[in-house]
Amino acid sequence: MRFGIKAAEDLGIPEVQFWTASACSFIGYLHYRELIRRGIFPFKNDDYLTDGTLDKPVDWICGMSNVKFRDLPSFLRTTDPNDIMFDFMGEEAQSCLKASSIIFNAFDEFETEALEAVISKFNFPNIYTIGPLQLLARHIVSKSQVNSLNSSLWKPDSKVFEWLDQRAPNSVVYVNYGSVTTMTDHHFREFAWGLANSRQQFLWIVRPDVVQGGESARIFDTLWMEFYDGNYLCWCACHLLAFLC
Known part of the structure; x- marks a missing residue:
């Protein structure tokens, strides 16, 4: 996130961003500014939900072929020009390009087109893929303390x-x-x-x-x-x- 990049700059150390979602989502967020420039965002009214707008093809996004508006990260689906999540996610993606490297939760063969677009269009060669993360869990030693870690703050009920x-x-x-x-x-x-x-x-x-x-x-x-x-x-x-x- 952006605060990590700022901290690294202040300390004079390299900073690596870890994008936990897909590379395709990253490409989508990087084009949020273009949606504004083209006058697509924000939508004028709620008709876009039912009038076929979301099914229109999008042929100008490098790294995402054969996609429609409904395939882009869904925070664009709003009529609010100040939507906090649209602004936040778009700027978070842009800030990642200021890091020394980006790690993606993906693998090359699965998202080749999107990963190549990050390298070529955005001139960012230092990318690494380590996903899918779920498959890495099987390498955790059964009695390791890592097993006690959980992203949930709630007690599960089996x-x-x-x-x-x-x-x-x-x-x-x-x-x-x-x-x-x-x-x-x-x-x-x-x-x-x-x-x-x-x-x-x-x-x-x-x-x-x-x-x-x-x-x-x-x-x-x-x-x-x-x-x-x-x-x-x-x-x-x-x-x-x-x-x-």
């Missing part, structure tokens, strides 16, 4: 896996908003009732802060009492899970 094991294959709807998505109270309730009215078993991951204002847990508890009997709530891998029994 009962969710017991519940899933009792369900038939392809019978559970899985819903996950990711780590940064937020929504209004109204949209949260609409989503909840949509799941409830589907009459399908579902596994729904709800962060405590997914509702703007941090009221997810309170609203969810209220709604759940209206849905069905025999429900269950638990914490698992940093997320609130709810599923129909």
